[in-house]
Amino acid sequence: MRKLLMQATVLDNMRLTPTVNTLRILAPEIAAQALPGQFVHIKVAAGIQPLLRRPFSIADIHAEQGTLTVIYRIVGEGTALMSSFSPGDTIDVMGPLGQGFRLMGERPLLVGGGMGIAPLLLLAKALCPRPVYVLMGGRTQEEMFWPPLFQNVCESIHIATDDGSLGRCGTALDMLPEVLEQNKIDVVYTCGPRVMMEGVAKAAAEMGIPCQVSLEEHMACGVGACLSCTCAASDGTRRKICSDGPVFWAEEVFL
Numbered sequence: 477m478r479k480l481l482m483q484a485t486v487l488d489n490m491r492l493t494p495t496v497n498t499l500r501i502l503a504p505e506i507a508a509q510a511l512p513g514q515f516v517h518i519k520v521a522a523g524i525q526p527l528l529r530r531p532f533s534i535a536d537i538h539a540e541q542g543t544l545t546v547i548y549r550i551v552g553e554g555t556a557l558m559s560s561f562s563p564g565d566t567i568d569v570m571g572p573l574g575q576g577f578r579l580m581g582e583r584p585l586l587v588g589g590g591m592g593i594a595p596l597l598l599l600a601k602a603l604c605p606r607p608v609y610v611l612m613g614g615r616t617q618e619e620m621f622w623p624p625l626f627q628n629v630c631e632s633i634h635i636a637t638d639d640g641s642l643g644r645c646g647t648a649l650d651m652l653p654e655v656l657e658q659n660k661i662d663v664v665y666t667c668g669p670r671v672m673m674e675g676v677a678k679a680a681a682e683m684g685i686p687c688q689v690s691l692e693e694h695m696a697c698g699v700g701a702c703l704s705c706t707c708a709a710s711d712g713t714r715r716k717i718c719s720d721g722p723v724f725w726a727e728e729v730f731l
């Protein structure tokens with residue numbers, strides 16, 4: 477697959493919550509090739525500051541229209557600059573990058589936490605027409621803006637919030653055993669906080685269910701050249717999250 481560096485046009489950059497935006501861009505060449513689990517590396521300002529691009533999962537694509545969507549939380553300098561992108565702006569985007577999810581199984585479960593839910597949206601679409609089950613966790617109801625985005629692409633959505641303001645009170649991990657069993661899940665995909673993904677991987681392994689995890693790390697080049705994003709693999713070697721991942725088999729990096 478070719479990695480593309482292109483000038484994309486901002487179509488909209490809408491506020492979903494006070495700290496989360498959805499950015500839709502016209503990037504036909506990237507949209508035509510992108511796979512679920514891959515990411516784009518966005519230059520957030522025209523000059524040399526900030527120097528580094530920022531990585532974002534591809535949350536949706538419409539290949540026919542040539543559009544691509546990322547959903548991002550405003551956490552620092554780069555994402556604050558992105559929040560000022562306006563329709564018609566031209567931005568510098570590299571992608572699609574990394575290795576995506578391998579589509580498999582008949583009854584997949586997608587387990588997401590926080591902004592890690594973003595890549596699961598495109599994955600859920602790609603897995604259709606299989607019955608897709610989704611389990612999502614977040615701190616509060618305000619963070620749980622995701623269910624309407626998933627409702628047309630999945631069989632059922634299970635929600636856990638830390639304070640019980642939406643869905644079950646607790647974490648996604650608390651609900652996992654019953655969701656796995658009741659729905660006869662045969663493959664698990666997960667993205668979110670590391671501690672959540674480790675728990676998901678362990679539970680899946682105990683039930684003999686294959687599991688893919690999407691890792692996150694600070695990135696510089698995004699294409700495997702600088703080694704700033706490496707993580708330890710289970711065999712004692714190291715993996716580059718940007719180019720060997722971000723999606724790995726759970727046993728490759730966790731178990």
Ligand SMILES: Cc1cc2nc3c(=O)[nH]c(=O)nc-3n(C[C@H](O)[C@H](O)[C@H](O)COP(=O)(O)OP(=O)(O)OC[C@H]3O[C@@H](n4cnc5c(N)ncnc54)[C@H](O)[C@@H]3O)c2cc1C
Pocket residue numbers: 515530531532533534546547548549550551552553554555556591594595691692693694695722
């Ligand atoms: C493959 C990949 C996919 C991602 N997809 C999404 C996504 O879909 N939506 C989304 O909101 N965010 C996503 N992120 C995280 C996003 O890249 C960072 O939030 C963003 O780069 C922060 O930039 P900033 O300049 O605003 O923040 P900075 O000023 O650089 O940092 C602000 C805070 O965010 C933390 N942070 C910065 N970069 C990362 C990172 N890569 N991982 C974890 N924490 C980080 C910093 O430690 C700091 O606490 C993804 C990261 C990776 C590696």
Ligand code: FES
Pocket residue numbers: 694695696697698699700701702703704705706716717718719
């Ligand atoms: S970010 Fe440079 S090798 Fe991964």
